[in-house]
Each structure stands twice: as structure tokens, then as C-alpha cells.
Amino acid sequence: MNLTDIQDFNAPEMDFFARATERQLREEGMFLTESANVSLRALEAGYEPFSMLVENGRMDVEAGPVIDEIEKRFGREILDSIPVYTSDREVVINMTGHKLVRGLWTLFKRKTENNVNDFLKDKRRIAVLVDVVNPVNVGAIFRSAAALGMDGVLLTHSSVDPLTRRTARVSMGTVFQIPWAQASLDDSEYSVLMKLIGSYGYKTVAMALADDSVSVDNDEIRANERIAVLLGTEGTGLPKEVIDTSDYRVRIPMFHGVDSLNVAAASAVSFWELTKNGSVSI
Numbered sequence: 001m002n003l004t005d006i007q008d009f010n011a012p013e014m015d016f017f018a019r020a021t022e023r024q025l026r027e028e029g030m031f032l033t034e035s036a037n038v039s040l041r042a043l044e045a046g047y048e049p050f051s052m053l054v055e056n057g058r059m060d061v062e063a064g065p066v067i068d069e070i071e072k073r074f075g076r077e078i079l080d081s082i083p084v085y086t087s088d089r090e091v092v093i094n095m096t097g098h099k100l101v102r103g104l105w106t107l108f109k110r111k112t113e114n115n116v117n118d119f120l121k122d123k124r125r126i127a128v129l130v131d132v133v134n135p136v137n138v139g140a141i142f143r144s145a146a147a148l149g150m151d152g153v154l155l156t157h158s159s160v161d162p163l164t165r166r167t168a169r170v171s172m173g174t175v176f177q178i179p180w181a182q183a184s185l186d187d188s189e190y191s192v193l194m195k196l197i198g199s200y201g202y203k204t205v206a207m208a209l210a211d212d213s214v215s216v217d218n219d220e221i222r223a224n225e226r227i228a229v230l231l232g233t234e235g236t237g238l239p240k241e242v243i244d245t246s247d248y249r250v251r252i253p254m255f256h257g258v259d260s261l262n263v264a265a266a267s268a269v270s271f272w273e274l275t276k277n278g279s280v281s282i
Contacts, residue, residue: 002080006087013085016107017053021163029110032162033173036062039106041173045067047108051083052149055092055103062104100208110163116154119181120200123151125275127267128197128230129159130190130206130238137234138162139170140264141163148172148271153180154197154228159190190241198247202228205268205274206246208238215252216273221248229270234263250274 006014016030027029030050033039043049049070063084071079087255092103120126120272127145132138138160145153151164159182160167162175187196197204205225207216212219221227230246232238237260243249252261252269 001002002083004083006085007091009091012082013051013083014053016051017085017105022161026110026161026163028201031108031110031168032165033106033108034104034165034169036066036104038168038173039066040069041102041176042106042108043073043166045176046073046113047176048078049082050073050107050109051085052107053085053087053092056086056088058103059086066106082246100188101107107261114179114181116181116183116187116196119124119154120197120202121181123179124226125150125271126154126202127271128193129153129155130193130230130234130242131156132159132231132258134163134234135160135167136170137262139167139175139266141166141231141267142171142178142180143174144264144271146171146178146269148268150178150229150271152178154172155180155182156193157183157185190239191245194242194245197228201227202226202247203248204228204230205248205250205270206230206238206243207232207251207263207270208243208246209251210243210249213249216250216252216270218248218250218273221250222274222276227274227281229267229274231267231270 004013010019016025031169033042052063067079089103126149127141129138129141142153142162155162162180168175183193187193194204203226205221205227207230230238230242252266
């Protein structure tokens with residue numbers, strides 16, 4: 001393997017790991033994963049690795065399975081061409097800012113993202129994230145969507161990039177296991193977005209506390225061939241225009257004076273209820 005030991009925080013080889021922002025990584029056609037589990041999910045989805053950073057003492061436990069998977073999927077020649085940087089824990093923590101992440105980071109090349117129109121063609125149950133910018137919430141929503149039978153996730157342009165390292169980590173790598181697409185700025189304009197989703201036969205279901213909201217365990221909604229579950233950002237929720245133009249407005253029954261759940265928790269409940277009689281095959 002192409003091993004290089006790094007002891008200097010300012011080493012240029014560490015720019016992608018230590019100093020590049022998520023936007024800069026995306027502009028360079030890259031994304032960064034943390035931990036063996038998330039790196040393995042990316043490899044299984046066909047993403048090509050570019051380089052790795054491994055904490056000294058973690059080569060066998062953390063990096064070993066990832067290295068084996070790279071050789072299996074891409075061959076020995078590719079494995080030998082990938083720079084693998086190693087460093088002491090103190091230097092790694094200083095560079096990455098994450099004390100609790102087990103010592104492996106893998107830099108991957110992005111693939112061409114799904115076209116929104118192609119994404120919408122062949123699915124029955126999708127989640128639509130409208131301006132959800134918290135990476136932890138987006139990661140948790142992806143994990144619930146994958147686990148509970150949704151066919152994919154559509155994000156507006158201003159929603160967080162699913163391949164940010166924190167989102168991918170929180171999702172436990174499910175951002176690589178379920179199809180997703182991110183709408184352009186123009187297609188994310190609310191009236192355009194709603195018409196686009198509706199044009200593919202989806203009934204839109206807004207998770208919102210409206211006067212005419214019905215309970216999430218609704219047989220009429222479940223009976224629809226195609227459903228798009230719309231989720232808004234934490235705090236303000238869905239925009240009024242999206243709520244007003246949705247086919248259904250849905251709420252989760254609450255007790256003890258609680259008015260709502262965190263968007264990630266609400267997504268799990270809604271996915272479980274609304275995929276009944278219409279979920280994907282396991």
C-alpha cells in the first residue's frame with residue numbers, strides 16, 4: 001500500500017481532511033466519510049476512494065475491512081495507487097476536530113447525482129425534505145426512510161447535502177443505500193416543486209399542524225398508489241405555500257400537552273404509518 005506517516009498538522013496532504021469545507025469538497029467532486037461502517041457502505045454503493053487517513057493503531061481494526069473491500073471491488077492496482085496517510089491520535093484529533101470518531105476517514109470521488117425527473121419516475125413512497133438544513137436531522141431521516149420502506153428521498157436545493165460527513169455518519173451509511181436526488185434552485189421554488197411532484201402522480205402529504213390535518217394513520221392516504229411525504233425544517237416547519245397546496249395535511253396525535261416531535265422522530269412515525277399497504281419489497 002501507498003503509506004505515508006503524517007506528523008505535521010499543516011502538511012498539504014491533509015488539506016482535504018483538515019481544512020476543506022463541505023462546499024469546497026463538493027466543488028472538487030469529493031466527499032469525506034468517517035468510520036469503517038460508513039466507508040464500507042459507500043464502497044458497496046460503487047463510490048471510488050481517493051485517499052484515506054488512519055489513526056495509528058487502527059490499521060487492522062478500522063482500516064483493514066475497508067482496504068479489503070477496496071481491493072475486492074477495484075483491484076490491487078487501484079488499492080496501491082490510493083494514498084493512505086497515518087498519524088498519531090493527537091495529530092488526528094487536532095486535524096479533524098472529532099475526538100469520538102474512531103480513527104478512519106476516507107475521501108471519495110462523487111458520482112453523477114440523480115436527475116430529479118428520473119428519480120420521480122418509478123417510486124411509490126418518497127420523502128421530500130423542504131429546506132431541512134440540520135445535518136443530524138437529515139442523517140436520521142435517511143436512516144428511517146431506508147429502514148421503514150421508503151423508496152427514496154428528494155431534497156430541495158437549500159437542504160443539506162446528504163454526503164456531508166456528519167449526515168452520512170448519523171445515517172449510518174444509509175445515504176448510500178437509498179436513492180436520493182437534490183432539486184435545482186429553480187425546481188426548489190415551492191410552486192414549481194409541488195407541480196413537479198404532482199406531475200408524476202404523487203399525492204403530497206404535508207406533515208403540518210393545520211386546522212384540517214388528519215391523523216397519520218389514515219387509510220385513505222395509504223390507499224394512494226404514490227405518496228410524497230413532505231417534511232419541513234426544525235422550528236418553522238413547512239412553508240405555508242407548501243402546506244396549502246398539498247393534497248393532504250397530516251399530524252401525529254400527541255399527549256401530555258406536547259404539540260410536535262422533532263422532524264427526524266416525526267419522519268419515522270409517518271414513514272411507518274404511510275408505507276403500510278404500499279411499501280417496497282424487502
